[in-house]
Amino acid sequence: MKLASVWTSIVQVFNILSFAPTKDGDVAQIPITLHNTGDGAKIPVTQDDSGRFYHGSRPLIQEYSSGMVYHPDDFKEVPLRTGGKEFSYVHKNYPVVGTPKNDQDGEKGGLLCHYPDMSGWEPCYSDQNRSCWLKKGSQRIDINTDYEDPEKVPKGIVRKFHLEVSEQPISPDGTTMEHGKVFNRRYPGPWIEACWGDTIEVTVKNNLRWNGTSVHWHGIRQFRSFQHDGVNGITECPIAPGDSFTYRFKALQYGSAWYHSHYSLQYGDGLLGPITIYGPSTAQFDDNEAFRPLLLTDWNHRSVFEDWPLMLNSGAAPEMTNILINGTGQFGFGPKPPKYTLWLDPGKAHLLILVNTAVDTTFVFSIDDHELEVIEMDFVPIKPYRTNNIKIGIGQRYHVIVHGFENPYKAERYGNYWMRAVPARKCSKFAFGPDQQMGIVRYNRNAKKLSDPLSEPPLYDIGCADEPYKSLVPHIPWTVGNPVNIDPHTDPKDLPDHKRYIFDVGRTSSGGPGSGEPYIPDDKAYERWDMHIAPFRVNFSDPTLLALDDANMDRLIAQRHLDVVVLPEARKDQWIWMVITAPDKVPPNGSRIFFPAAHPMHLHGHDFALLRQSTNNWYNDPEIEDDEGDHKLFPPDKLNCANRDINCQNPPRRDVVLLPASGYVIIAFKADNPGAWIIHCHIAFHASSGLAMQIIENKNQAMDVLEPEKTEIEEECRKWRDWHGEPMNHWDFHHPTHFQDDSGV
Ligand SMILES: [Cu+2]
Numbered sequence: 001m002k003l004a005s006v007w008t009s010i011v012q013v014f015n016i017l018s019f020a021p022t023k024d025g026d027v028a029q030i031p032i033t034l035h036n037t038g039d040g041a042k043i044p045v046t047q048d049d050s051g052r053f054y055h056g057s058r059p060l061i062q063e064y065s066s067g068m069v070y071h072p073d074d075f076k077e078v079p080l081r082t083g084g085k086e087f088s089y090v091h092k093n094y095p096v097v098g099t100p101k102n103d104q105d106g107e108k109g110g111l112l113c114h115y116p117d118m119s120g121w122e123p124c125y126s127d128q129n130r131s132c133w134l135k136k137g138s139q140r141i142d143i144n145t146d147y148e149d150p151e152k153v154p155k156g157i158v159r160k161f162h163l164e165v166s167e168q169p170i171s172p173d174g175t176t177m178e179h180g181k182v183f184n185r186r187y188p189g190p191w192i193e194a195c196w197g198d199t200i201e202v203t204v205k206n207n208l209r210w211n212g213t214s215v216h217w218h219g220i221r222q223f224r225s226f227q228h229d230g231v232n233g234i235t236e237c238p239i240a241p242g243d244s245f246t247y248r249f250k251a252l253q254y255g256s257a258w259y260h261s262h263y264s265l266q267y268g269d270g271l272l273g274p275i276t277i278y279g280p281s282t283a284q285f286d287d288n289e290a291f292r293p294l295l296l297t298d299w300n301h302r303s304v305f306e307d308w309p310l311m312l313n314s315g316a317a318p319e320m321t322n323i324l325i326n327g328t329g330q331f332g333f334g335p336k337p338p339k340y341t342l343w344l345d346p347g348k349a350h351l352l353i354l355v356n357t358a359v360d361t362t363f364v365f366s367i368d369d370h371e372l373e374v375i376e377m378d379f380v381p382i383k384p385y386r387t388n389n390i391k392i393g394i395g396q397r398y399h400v401i402v403h404g405f406e407n408p409y410k411a412e413r414y415g416n417y418w419m420r421a422v423p424a425r426k427c428s429k430f431a432f433g434p435d436q437q438m439g440i441v442r443y444n445r446n447a448k449k450l451s452d453p454l455s456e457p458p459l460y461d462i463g464c465a466d467e468p469y470k471s472l473v474p475h476i477p478w479t480v481g482n483p484v485n486i487d488p489h490t491d492p493k494d495l496p497d498h499k500r501y502i503f504d505v506g507r508t509s510s511g512g513p514g515s516g517e518p519y520i521p522d523d524k525a526y527e528r529w530d531m532h533i534a535p536f537r538v539n540f541s542d543p544t545l546l547a548l549d550d551a552n553m554d555r556l557i558a559q560r561h562l563d564v565v566v567l568p569e570a571r572k573d574q575w576i577w578m579v580i581t582a583p584d585k586v587p588p589n590g591s592r593i594f595f596p597a598a599h600p601m602h603l604h605g606h607d608f609a610l611l612r613q614s615t616n617n618w619y620n621d622p623e624i625e626d627d628e629g630d631h632k633l634f635p636p637d638k639l640n641c642a643n644r645d646i647n648c649q650n651p652p653r654r655d656v657v658l659l660p661a662s663g664y665v666i667i668a669f670k671a672d673n674p675g676a677w678i679i680h681c682h683i684a685f686h687a688s689s690g691l692a693m694q695i696i697e698n699k700n701q702a703m704d705v706l707e708p709e710k711t712e713i714e715e716e717c718r719k720w721r722d723w724h725g726e727p728m729n730h731w732d733f734h735h736p737t738h739f740q741d742d743s744g745v
Contacts, residue, residue, distance in 0.1 A: 044056075045060070088123035088125060088126070089123070090122055090123075091114070093119040093120070094114065094115050094116045094117070094118055094119050094121070095115050095118055095121045095122050095123045095134055096112050096113065096114050096115070096123065097112070097113040097115075097123040097125050097133060097134070097195065097278070098110055098112055098113075098123070098125075099111050099112070099113060099125075099195070099278040099290070100127070100285070100286075100287055100288060100289065100290040100351065101288070101290050101292075102288060102289055102290055102291050102292075102343075102350070103288065104291070104342070104343050110278075110290070111193045111194075111195065111278060113156065113195030113196070113198075113278060114156070114157050114195075115134065115154055115155060115156060115157075115197070116157065117155040118134065118154060118155055120136050121134045121135065121136045121141075121154075122134065122135055122136065123135075124140070124142075125280060126287075127284065127285070127286050127287040128284075129284075130280060130281045130282075130283065130284050130285065131143040131144075131280050131281065131282065132280060133145075133154065133196065133279060133280045134154055141153075141154050142280050143280040143281065143282055143381060143475060144475075144476065146476060147196075147252055147253055147254065147279075147476075148221075148252065148672075150223065150250070150252060153196065153197045153250075153252050154196055154197035155197055156194070156195050156196065156197035156198035156199070156251070157195075157198055157199070158198070158199045158201055159194045159198050159199070159200055159201065160201045160202075160203070161190075161192055161200070161201070161202045161203070162184075162202070162203050162205070163183045163184060163189065163190075163202055163203070163204045163205070163215065163273075164183065164184055164185070164204075164205045164207055165181065165182075165183060165204065165205065165206050165207055165208055165213050165261075165271060166181070166182060166185065166207040166208065167179065167180065167181050167182075167207075167208060167209065168180050168182060168185065170182060170187045170270060172187055172299065172324050172327045172328055172329060172337075173299065173322050173324060173328070173329035173330055173331040173334075173336075173337065174330065174331055174334045174335040174336050174337055175301050175331045175332065175334045176301070177269075177270075177299075177300070177301050177302075177303070178303075179269055179302075179303035179305070179306070180269055180270045181208065181211075181261070181266055181269040181270050181271045182270045182271065183271060183272075183273055187270045187327050188270075188272055188273045188274065188295055188326065188327045188357070189259070189271070189272060189273025189274075190273055191273065191274045191275075191276065191292060191293070192259065192273065192274070192275045192276075193275075193276050193277075193278070194251050194275075194276075194277050194278070195251070195277065195278045195279070196251060196254040196277060196278060196279035196280075197250075197251065197252075198250075198251050198277070199248065199249070199250050199251070200217075200247075200248070200249055200250075200251055201246060201247070201248045202215070202217075202246070202247045202248075202259075203244055203245070203246045203247075204239060204244060204245055204246075204247065205243075205244040206239040206240065206241050206242065206243055206244070207241070207242075208241050209241060210241075210729070210730075210731035211238075211241070211263060211264075211266060211731075212232060212237075212238025212239055212240055212241070212263055212540065212720060212723075212724075213232075213238060213239050213261050213263045213266060213271070214230045214231060214232035214235075214236055214238050214239060214245075214261065214262050214263055215230045215247065215259055215260070215261055215262070215271075216229060216230035216231060216259065216260060216261070216262040216604075217229070217230060217247065217249065217257070217259050217275065218257045218258050218259060218260060218275075218395060218602075218655075219253075219255075219257040219378055219379050219395075219397070219655045220249055220251070220253070220257065220275075220379075221252060221253060221379075221605060221606065221607070221673065222249055222604070222605055222673070222675070223250065223252055223672075223673055224673065224674065224705050225248070225249045225250070225705070226545070226605060226673070226674070226675025226676060226677065226702065226705065226706075227545055227675075227705070227706050227709055227713060228247045228248055228249045229604055229605065229675070229677070230247060230259075230262050231262045231604065231678050231745060232262060232263055232538065232540055232543070232744065232745070233538025233539060233540050233542075233543050233544070233744050233745065234538060234543055234544045234545065234676050234677075234678055234694055234745075235543065235544070235545050235675070235676060236543055236545070236713055236716055236717075237540060237541060237543055237713070237716050237717035237720040237721075238263055238540050238720055239716065239720070240716075240719045240720045240722070240723035240724070241723060241729070242723070243716065243719045243720075243723075245712075245716055251277040253277065253279075253379035253380075253607075254277045254278060254279025254280070254379065255276075255277060255279070255376050255378070255379040255380070255381070255397065255399060256274065256275065256276045256277075256293050256353045256355060256376075256397050256399065257274075257275045257355065257378075257379065257397055258272055258273060258274050258275060258293075258295065258355050258357050258395075258397075259272065259273055259275055260272035260273075260357070262745055263744070263745075264305075264688055264740075264742050264743075264744060264745070265304035265305060265308060265359070265684050265685070265688050265742070266304075267357075267359075267684065268300075268304035268359040268684050269303050269304055269305070272295070272357050274292070274293040274295060274353075274355060276293060276353065277379075280381075281351075281375050281376065281381060281399065282375045282376070282381045282382065282383065282384055282475050283349075283373060283375045283384045283401055284349060284401075285349040285350060285351045285401050286345075286348040286349050286350070289345065289348050289349065289350040289351060290350070290351040291342060291350065291351065291352055291353065292326070292353075293326075293353035293354075293355050294325055294326055294340075294352060294353060294354050294355065295324075295325070295326050295327065295355050295357045296323070296324075296325060296354065296355065296356050296357065296358065296363045296365065296392065296421050297323070297324050297356070297357045297358045297359075297361075298320040298322070298323055298324075298358040298359060298360055298361040298423070298428070298430075299320065299321065299322040299323065299324045299329065300318070300320055300321050300322070301321060301322075301331075302318075304359065304684065304685075307685075308685070308688065308741070308742060309741075311685045311688075311689065312521075312526050312689075312741070313526075315507065315527045316429075317359075317360050317429065317683060317685040317686070318360075318429075318685070319429050319430060319431040320359075320360055320361060320428070320429065320430050320431070321430065321431050321432075323361075323363075323421055323423070323438055325340040325419075325421060325438050325439050326340055328340050329438065339438070339439055339440050340419070340438065340439035340440070341439065341440045341441075341442055342419065342439065342440075342441050342442070343441075343442055343443070343445060344402065344404040344408070344441055344442070344443055345404055345443070346404050346405060346406055346407065346408055346443060347404055347405070347406045348404045349401050349402070349403050349404070350401065350402045350403075350404060351399060351400075351401060352372075352399075352400050352401070352402050353397065353398075353399055353400075354390065354392055354397060354398045354399075354400065355392075355396075355397045356392040356393060356394050356395060356396055356397075357394075358394050359394070359683065359684035359685065360394075360428065360429060360683050360684070360685065361394070361423050361424075361427065361428040361429075362391060362392065362393045362394065362423070362424040362427035362428060362464060362598075362600070362658070363391070363392050363421045363422065363423060363424065364389050364390070364391050364392075364420075364421075364422045364423075364424055364460065364462050365389065365390050365391075365392060365419075365420065365421050365422075366388060366389040366390070366419075366420050366422075366457065366458055366460065367402060367417055367418070367419050367420070367441050368412075368417045368418045368419075368420070368453065368455035368456060368457055368458065369405075369411045369412065369417055369455055369458075370388070370402055370403070370405075370417065370441070371386050371387070371388055371402075371403060372386065372387055372388070372389075372390055372400040372401070372402060373385070373386050373400060373401040373402075373403065374386070374387060374390060374398055374399075374400050374467070374471070375399050375400065375401060376397075376398065376399035377396065377397065377398055377467070377472055377652070377654050378396060378397055378607065378654035378655045378656065379397075379607065379655070380474050380475075380607060380653055380654055381474070381475040381476070382472055382473055382474055382475055383473040383474075383475060384401075385471045385473075387467075387471070388458040388460060389458060389460040390467060391424060391465055391466060391467055393427070393466060393600035393656055393657075393658045393682070394600045394656070394682040394683060395600055395602050395655070395656040395682040396466075396600070396654070396656045402441075404443070405443070408443035408444075409443075409444075411455070412453060412454055412455045413454075414444065414447065414451055414453070414454070415442065415443035415444045415447075416440055416441070416442050416443075416444075416450075416451060416452065416453035416454075416455070417440070417441040417442075417453050417455045418438075418439075418440065418441075418453045418455050418457070419438060419439035419440060419441050420438060420457060421438045421439075422462055423462075424462050424463065424464045424465070425462050425463055425464060426463070426464040426598065426661065427464035427598055427658075440452070440453060441453075464598045464658070464660075464661065465658060465660070466613070466657065466658040469610070469613055469652060472652035472654075473650065473652070474650060474652070474653055477649075477650035478609055478650055478651070478653060479648060479649060479650065480575055480609045480611065480641065480648040480649075480651065480668045481573075481574065481575045481641065481648070482575065482640045482641055483501070483575055483576065483577035483639060483640070483668065484568055484570045484574040484575060484576065484671065485499075485501055485567055485568055485570075485576050485577065486501055486577055486636055486639050486640075487636065488636050488637035488639075488640070489636070489637070490636060491636070492636060497532070497533045497557075497560075498557045498564050498565055498566050499565070499566065500532070500565060501577060501578055501579060502578075502579040502581065502618075503531045503532055503578065503579065503580050503581070503693065504531070504581050504582075504583055504592070504594075505529070505530075505531045505580065505581065505582045505583075505599060505659065505681070505691060506529075506530065506531075506583070506592045506593055506594045506595070507527045507528060507529055507530070507592070507593045507594070507595065508527070508528060508530050508534065508535055508592055508593070508690075509525045509526070509527050509593070510525060510526065510527075510528050510530075510534060510535050510690075511524075511525055511526060511528075512524050512525030512526075517534070517560075517561065518537060518539075518561055519535065519537060519561070520738055520739070520740060520741045521738060521741055527593065528689045528690040529681070529686045529689040529690050529691035530563075530690045530691060531563075531580065531681075531691055531692070531693055532563040532565070532693040533560045533563055534560040534561045534563065534690070535561065535689060535690025535691075535743065536561060536562075536563045536680070536687075536690045536691070536692040536693055536694075536743045536745070537561040537562075537690065537740075537742075537743045537744060538562070538743065538744040538745060539562075539744075540720065540724070540740065540744055541717065541720060541721050541724065543713075543717070544556060544562075544564075544676040544694060544696070545675075545676055545702075545706055545713065546710075546713065546714065546717070548676070548696070548699050548702055548703050548706070549703065553566065553696070553699065561690075562694065563692070563693035563694060564693075564694055564696060565693060565694070565695050565696065566696045566699065567671060567695060567696065567697050567698070569698055569699075569700070570671035570698065571671065572670060572671060572672035573670065573672075574670070574671050575668045575669070575670060575671070576668065576669055576670075576671050576697075577611070577639065577666060577667070577668045578666070578667050578668075578679075579618065579634075579639075579664060579665075579666050580601055580659055580664060580665050580667070581617075581618040581619075581659075581663075581664040582594075582596070582597065582598065582599060582659050582660065582661055582662060582663060582664065583617055583618060583619060583662065583664075584596040584617065584661075584662045585617070585619075596661040596662040597661050598658055598659060598660055598661040599658070599659045599681040599682075599683060599686060599691065600656050600657070600658050600659070600681065600682040600683065601656065601657055601658075601659050601665070601679065601680070601681060601682070602655060602656045602679065602680060602681075602682045603655060603667070603669065603677065603679045604655075604677040604678050604679070605673045605675055605677040605697070606655070606669040606670065606673060606677070607653045607654060607655055607669070608653060608654070608655065608657070608667040608668060608669040609648075609651045609652070609653045609667065609668045609669070610651050610652045610653065610654070610657055610665060610666075610667055611646045611647055611648060611651055611666040611667065611668055612645065612646055612647065612664075612665065612666040613657065613658075613660065613663070613665050614660065614663045614664055614665070615660040615661075615662065615663040616662075616663055616664075617662055617663070617664075618633055618663075618664040619633050620633070621633065621664075623645065624645060639666075646666060648668075656682060659681075671697060671698060673697060674697055674698035674699070674700075674701035674702035674704075674705055675697055675698075675702045675705065676694055676695070676696050676697075676702065677694065677695045677697060678692055678693070678694050678695075678745060679692065679693060679694075679695060680692030680693075680745060687743060687745055688742035688743050688745070689742065689743065690743050692743060692745055724739075
């Protein structure tokens, strides 16, 4: 035994820096709390060769996730030890929920969820019961708890994280991309893990030379915290180079997502990472069998900013060259990193988290011969269903359970299987066919030689679509109500622009000399994507949240490129409906141009219900008949729940939906979250082109939400304006009018 350096002072347990070195951490840096030892404080703490800590002869308990070490006397009892490395316990008077993690990535065990404000409660989450989280007598906080109600969500702790944004060449597939932009010097960025009910606090420092940045926490509802949504030009100014900004928000939902830059196309160069918020689930999986999220992405060896002028000139998103799984892939004849490998255990149920972080590609994911049991989409737990492949649009996420074979050598004699991420047809564009056999699932840890699998792909359709509508049934049902933003007696064509509810996605020729429009470059008119009155373009220095008062709002509404929609003031139980169409043709409409393309549409600040998703033309849907029996669109008095073509009874709900090419979607969300929210296509090149708009929800309440933090935002803006006001800071300082040549988001 050797003596370890020990901090015997009381250490603040609740502000754990989760990126503290735990994997190969220096022992001297591990803080040790020994509150309850009395005279025992004189007894030395030691550590044996395998890293276990002792107080005298008594073994101490170490939290794998944080590196914290506790004295056993600090535990009132250990009610739940589920085997493996996962365990839950009652610490002093409060519950600690152990979460599962597979150790193949070198992780030492799952995150521990501390609930110091919940004395009297005990953990009830285990591999025997994944649906329960905390219990107290007959009370339960579990999979049935209404997570939208902040009062019902468990009270967790504050978890702090630091992200540094910088530039460096990266080679995820062995070929170097010179203009990588990364968080904390790695790609993908670090995994942010927190627990249901925690407050997540992330300080972002911008070390870029030529770019601002802002970081969006995709899918996080930002309930009454829209100023932390991370959309520059709407909820903040960009963070200037050299400056920092701290985002703070509550994890009311649980599940997985990703965080990414929302500054122009920046995330396409690497600024993204996974987020998991641990909570219950709708099906069982085994202890110690939860994998780190699998990020699926398309990839180029050019910067997205190099590709952007091609998009501007041709109107089409550039071709992609490769696919990465969790930041690794193989390319051409260069050095090849090993294929992404998952090790399964025979007969065990494994949790796999899939996140599409692409800029242009919908993926169809499968593992040869294996079924996937789908239990969660976006941040919404669903009734489990089984499939042999799953379609994932950009920004969408699924939690799936992979049931390992009892005898993995029966279907494939070596027990190796291909894991496939296939680009969906018409939802992807590659210069040449990428290697679709992207990863490998293996069972035999004792194999002397790791051979490639001989397995065959399952038969499935790789068309551009979401998962089947009927498969996606939320576990906690919603009954959607009639819209408060649609007047049944007003023709939608008679509405002022900022009160519209039908939005046609198309392209518009915009800008150019003498147009008076703010688009850059302005040497000629370029064709840009849009969905409302003009291609979207934010003003970085004049964000919406600082202009919510009536006079300023009128000023914003008057600027067509800001595409503002102001919702009627509504109660939190009232519903806003939106119709988004992707027509290939519409009744004559000025200079608009329409193309049949599918778009993954993402709404911030809400989960929305998908009332209808159709591949038919909204303006001439043969499935819809009016009173005279003609095929046509829904008139405003038919846009309600009495219409049997609209599903208000527990429809799928999520935060990204695929708008089918030539088709339309009808979505609804609760007017319960005051703020300024963007809705946009998640094809990064389309959003940069202008396929976005902003929604102002309960404006007066939004000003109240902002008030305590308004000075911080103003300070961030002041620093941005100072930086931006210095022409030598512009990447194009010899053409200073080129600085923002896209929408900015
Ligand atoms: Cu799009």
